[in-house]
Amino acid sequence: MRVGVLTGGGDCPGLNAVIRAVVRRGVQEFIGFRDGWRGPLEGDTVPLDVQAVRGILPRGGTILGSSRTNPLKENGPGRGGVEQIKDNLASLGVDALIAIGGEDTLGVATRLYAEGINVVGVPKTIDNDLGATDYTFGFDTAVNIAMEAIDRLHTTAESHHRALIVEVMGRHAGWIALHAGLAGGANVILIPERPFDMDKVCGYVEHRFQTRYAPIVVVAEGAHPGDDDLSVASGKLDSFGHVQLGGVGALLASEIEKRTGKEARCTVLGHIQRGGTPTAFDRVLATRFGLHAVQAVHDGAFGQMVALQGTDIVRVPLSAATESLKLVPVERYAEAEVFFG
Numbered sequence: 001m002r003v004g005v006l007t008g009g010g011d012c013p014g015l016n017a018v019i020r021a022v023v024r025r026g027v028q029e030f031i032g033f034r035d036g037w038r039g040p041l042e043g044d045t046v047p048l049d050v051q052a053v054r055g056i057l058p059r060g061g062t063i064l065g066s067s068r069t070n071p072l073k074e075n076g077p078g079r080g081g082v083e084q085i086k087d088n089l090a091s092l093g094v095d096a097l098i099a100i101g102g103e104d105t106l107g108v109a110t111r112l113y114a115e116g117i118n119v120v121g122v123p124k125t126i127d128n129d130l131g132a133t134d135y136t137f138g139f140d141t142a143v144n145i146a147m148e149a150i151d152r153l154h155t156t157a158e159s160h161h162r163a164l165i166v167e168v169m170g171r172h173a174g175w176i177a178l179h180a181g182l183a184g185g186a187n188v189i190l191i192p193e194r195p196f197d198m199d200k201v202c203g204y205v206e207h208r209f210q211t212r213y214a215p216i217v218v219v220a221e222g223a224h225p226g227d228d229d230l231s232v233a234s235g236k237l238d239s240f241g242h243v244q245l246g247g248v249g250a251l252l253a254s255e256i257e258k259r260t261g262k263e264a265r266c267t268v269l270g271h272i273q274r275g276g277t278p279t280a281f282d283r284v285l286a287t288r289f290g291l292h293a294v295q296a297v298h299d300g301a302f303g304q305m306v307a308l309q310g311t312d313i314v315r316v317p318l319s320a321a322t323e324s325l326k327l328v329p330v331e332r333y334a335e336a337e338v339f340f341g
């Protein structure tokens with residue numbers, strides 16, 4: 001049996017650990033597809049054997065490359081994206097695919113499975129917002145990077161009596177902001193699930209200054225004030241129709257300065273959160289996902305995704321992973337609110 005492996009969407013620490021585990025565990029023959037769905041769409045492959053995965057466990061990024069190519073949108077002259085993928089898999093002798101990705105990549109996998117392609121999914125995203133799995137790998141690494149940044153920003157904020165705003169990733173879900181903010185002792189945490197009130201945020205900032213400490217505000221890039229649209233720095237859309245986010249931190253800094261008279265500055269962590277070596281937690285989770293994905297292929301459990309439930313790796317239908325996002329529940333946010341101001 002010949003199995004294709006691909007990594008799609010935003011990269012994330014732990015992707016290489018999955019690829020390594022798949023190849024090391026598998027008795028099948030593997031072939032890598034380059035750059036997410038672009039690989040099967042264009043028949044762009046790379047050899048994937050034990051030699052190719054040597055030494056990659058601690059490496060961030062993905063040796064296969066990634067992209068946000070959406071084959072469901074590819075309807076150029078001739079055959080559409082799904083048919084092109086079917087043709088390429090047939091001519092390469094690929095019987096099954098292991099697709100490692102988030103909401104969009106696994107959404108495509110769900111559709112391809114419905115069209116008769118043998119696919120097993122592996123959930124990844126630093127945002128930790130995929131349904132049906134308690135955690136995705138990459139999240140723990142991103143949280144630790146953001147926490148370390150917050151720790152460092154505390155000392156410089158105190159020295160200069162400034163409010164420092166830290167913008168972290170999190171398009172629809174505020175998991176990174178919530179965990180990094182709690183772990184780093186932030187004074188305000190703003191998440192996409194809960195539109196914020198600028199006056200209230202400024203109240204927390206002022207209170208913090210009154211207690212002779214400098215405030216740290218952690219804001220997810222998808223957070224927005226209640227009476228406004230998303231704060232979007234660029235109008236660019238990707239091929240799945242997602243707008244490129246960024247800018248809410250700068251907006252907060254300027255409003256806080258205006259309304260409190262205190263100096264406020266913003267640090268955008270951006271792709272630093274996605275780069276570099278994965279934490280031990282993410283390496284172990286990614287490795288276990290890889291092992292179980294190969295087993296699923298071996299068992300012919302197509303249309304399934306491996307998932308973490310409690311401490312067990314289970315199989316869930318691919319559709320369950322993408323039908324609704326896992327958002328921060330109200331009671332989890334309430335725990336963090338105890339520390340605001």
Ligand code: F6P
Pocket residue numbers: 010102125126127169170171221244245274
């Ligand atoms: O989905 C992961 C993620 O890092 C989001 O948090 C963020 O909005 C998006 O990817 C950014 O993607 P890109 O690097 O393609 O701009």
